[in-house]
Amino acid sequence: MPELPEVEVIARGLHLTIKGRTIVSVHAVDMTRLSESADTLVPMVLNQRIARVYRRAKVLLIEMESGLTMAFHLKMTGRVVHGPLRDAERHDRIFFVLDDGSLLSFSDMRKFGYVRSFGAGELESWEFLKRCGPEPLETPSAALAERVKGRKARIKALLLDQSVVVGVGNIYADESLFRAGIHPETRAHRLSLPRLERLFTELQGVLRQAIAENGSSIRDYVNADGDAGAFQNSFNVYGKKGELCTVCKTVLTAEKVAGRTSTFCTKCQPKGR
DNA sequence: CGAACCACCTGACGGC
DNA sequence: TGCCGTCAGGTGGTTC
Numbered sequence: 616m617p618e619l620p621e622v623e624v625i626a627r628g629l630h631l632t633i634k635g636r637t638i639v640s641v642h643a644v645d646m647t648r649l650s651e652s653a654d655t656l657v658p659m660v661l662n663q664r665i666a667r668v669y670r671r672a673k674v675l676l677i678e679m680e681s682g683l684t685m686a687f688h689l690k691m692t693g694r695v696v697h698g699p700l701r702d703a704e705r706h707d708r709i710f711f712v713l714d715d716g717s718l719l720s721f722s723d724m725r726k727f728g729y730v731r732s733f734g735a736g737e738l739e740s741w742e743f744l745k746r747c748g749p750e751p752l753e754t755p756s757a758a759l760a761e762r763v764k765g766r767k768a769r770i771k772a773l774l775l776d777q778s779v780v781v782g783v784g785n786i787y788a789d790e791s792l793f794r795a796g797i798h799p800e801t802r803a804h805r806l807s808l809p810r811l812e813r814l815f816t817e818l819q820g821v822l823r824q825a826i827a828e829n830g831s832s833i834r835d836y837v838n839a840d841g842d843a844g845a846f847q848n849s850f851n852v853y854g855k856k857g858e859l860c861t862v863c864k865t866v867l868t869a870e871k872v873a874g875r876t877s878t879f880c881t882k883c884q885p886k887g888r
Numbered sequence: 889c890g891a892a893c894c895a896c897c898t899g900a901c902g903g904c
Numbered sequence: 905t906g907c908c909g910t911c912a913g914g915t916g917g918t919t920c
Contacts, residue, residue, distance in 0.1 A: 617914095648897090673914080689913090689914090691912070692899095692912085692913080766890095767890070768889080768891085777914095784914070785913060787913095834900085853913095873892095
């Protein structure tokens with residue numbers, strides 16, 4: 616489901632609506648494969664007051680005034696939504712009831728997502744985050760280009776590699792490669808430094824635009840208020856195999872690269888360049 | 889180091 | 905209608 620823009624939109628929305636609220640009760644609806652049992656999570660977060668909500672990589676972080684932090688990874692279909700109290704539904708995982716009577720819910724159809732909690736100061740030692748590369752919107756594109764310069768791997772595989780740069784998934788990898796005019800199978804070492812820089816500049820532009828448009832909703836994504844995003848209406852290539860290129864009207868092609876369906880324009884993104 | 893698989897899990901959709 | 909294969913926004917592990 617969510618790549619960087621979607622998690623960022625959720626985090627910003629939640630920060631506005633739940634900051635300062637206290638968790639008054641927790642309901643474990645379905646904790647199977649959630650990385651943390653209800654027995655340990657519930658007593659830790661109960662009666663904690665929310666200090667801020669933010670994002671690192673594709674992880675949604677809710678930090679309490681005590682320094683305790685809950686980390687949600689939404690994977691493909693996870694949702695974290697704030698709204699009025701309601702009954703549990705099919706894919707709900709955990710409910711957090713807040714002191715104004717509202718509900719913060721975590722649900723996940725495919726159950727790939729998880730929540731973990733960390734005591735004050737423990738987050739930095741989380742292996743997952745330690746393996747993560749820099750934030751694309753807080754790093755100059757020249758510095759990002761340096762990270763892939765000379766690598767023999769396909770450029771798309773490197774964009775998707777969270778140790779190279781975080782937050783990029785299949786949508787924003789395909790969209791930034793299109794904007795930069797680069798074929799997804801191109802080996803990074805075949806690309807000049809200026810072209811790599813251009814790619815990361817385009818990536819930054821796509822991510823910023825997607826955040827401004829409330830993220831991309833393909834099937835499951837909704838923001839913290841339960842609303843869909845709009846950036847899917849601005850896609851040039853993602854999911855558009857067989858449609859015409861918005862620039863040159865060539866029929867868009869799709870093939871597997873780095874194990875993911877990759878859609879591109881053979882004319883705007885010529886092979887071997 | 890890089891790539892190709894498989895796995896986790898549920899649902900939607902197309903073909904027959 | 906229903907069964908079957910394929911695909912889906914992510915990541916982690918194995919094997920070559």
